[in-house]
Amino acid sequence: MERILYFDCFAGISGDMCLGALMDLGLEPAAVVEELKKLGLKGYDIDIKKTERFSISGTDVTVTLNGDTDCEHEHGDKALDHDEEHMRSPDDCAQSHSHGHAHTHCHGHGHGHGHGHSHGHGHSHHHDEKERSLSSIVHIIRNSGISEKAKKLSISIFGEIAKAEAAVHGKLLSEVHFHEVGAIDSIVDIVGTAICIDMLNVDRIICSPVHEGQGFVNCQHGRLPVPVPAVVKMLEGSGITLVTEDIQAELVTPTGFGILKTVSDYCGKIPEMRVERVGYGFGKTHTGRLNALRVILGTADKSGASEDDTGDANPDRGDAAAQGTAIARDRVSMLETNIDNTSGEALGYVMDRLFAAGALDVFFTPIQMKKNRPAVILSALCNSKDAERLSEIIFMETSTIGVRIRELERITLKREIRTVKTELGEVRVKSVNVRGLERVQPEYEDCARIAADKNLSLNEVYEIVKGNCHGKEFSEDI
DSSP: OOEEEEEETTBBHHHHHHHHHHHHTTOHHHHHHHHTTTTOOSSSSEEEEEEEEEEEEEEEEEEEOOOOOOTTTTTTOOOOGGGGGGGGOOOOOHHHHHGBBBBTTOOOOOOTTTTTOOTTTTSOOGGTTTTEHHHHHHHHHHSSSSSSHHHHHHHHHHHHHHHHHHHHHHHOOGGGGGEHHHHHHHHHHHHHHHHHHHHOOOSSSOOOOOOEOOOEEEEEEEEEEESSSHHHHHHHOOOOOEEOOOOSOOOHHHHHHHHHHHHEEEOOSSOSOOOEEEEEEEOOOOOOOOOOEEEEEEETTTSSBBBBBTOOGGGGGGGHHHHHHOEEEEEEEEEEEEEEESSSHHHHHHHHHHTTOOSSSEEEEEOOOGGGOOOEEEEEEEGGOOOOOHHHHHHHHHOOOOOOOEEEEEEEEEEEEEEETTTTEEEEEEEETTEEEEEEEEEEHHHHHHHHHHHHOOOHHHHHHHHTTTTTOEEEOO
8 A cells, every 4th residue: 555645736835834734634733843842943932723714624833933043053054064965856835934045035935825924024033134054954954853754855855945046046055044034934844844744654745736826026135026036946847837826926935845846756636546634734825715735645556546445446446457457557757859960879878878867768759850850859758756867868968958848647557577487598577467368578688698599589589488478387576
């Protein structure tokens, strides 16, 4: 069985909405707060309460400063080592992180959802002179007593937000600093979310398209368009779809989007699963609609289909499952680019590199481009999380200046790779089952090696191996 967590971002996303929604799945607030205390971070109070909006019950989380901003790890700025260079790229959502951006970013994001204060913090401003570097925040997290999984996830989220801020403002990652007030909010929201995800012990996280408002927000640097630049930057390579609503408000904060991009395996529809619990985390802005993040926790079998209480296959799965065909649904990315001035040798090389880097399939299609130039379409199928990395290989090894990305849903047969003993030796075969009929395909590399060693044709080896597969047990699982 696989545990799946689905983020339904119908009203955007922010850090406090994430934290509230995850707690609303049934986690004990006191247990989450106890874990947050292990940060050794002082100067804040956290209020977690069940409430109701639009007749929907959910959880509201509010972080306020209490004036004591000294922290046990205050002098950890130089303890980062080289973590900045290895941080993953997550997506940030602007609603709750509002203050968590560096001095390179505006303070006013919180009015979107996170804290609801258009003037910036909604706290006493005598802390505004203080700033925390990314390395200081990483030091706080790394030297805390929270789990290693929560530490790694928290650092990845902060790293993505900082990288987006640095890129937007033309600064180095080491130059990004978080204002003291915003840093506390963001640390609590981000680390608290990571703690909750660790407690939920999920196998896969999927998100919906993210709904955002429109218009402008007033920030320290003036009026900025919605979505704010940091969120737009984090959209790059995320595979997450943004939907614009007719609402004059900021619904997506960098913190929220950073969390979403970091934790999500892909963006798509609610997968086929048995729903166990649903949670709502409320935002602070009044939009005239339900302003909440919904999270759905469920289970599915390894092929992606839900099961009933007895563990039998759900009869609604369709004829294929009913007939014993093991199928799975997933989402993948298709990378494509037109190339008209790269040699055949180079194209063969880039294919090898893409396969080595994890591409699921790579192929070329002959086309004609402008001025009747013969060319090819390079197509690479990959897991969505690998799209940006494989695009970099294409840019590096070919002359192209652009790669198209399409998100696809696919259905695959569950397959097993086994070893069969033959008079020619042991050969690996792929085995699939379609409506109770088993199909086997010998592995090319094994058959080609035997053909060369035994001075046989490849077809002869294939026939011998297939003949040995019928009516015989496989010798071992691979």
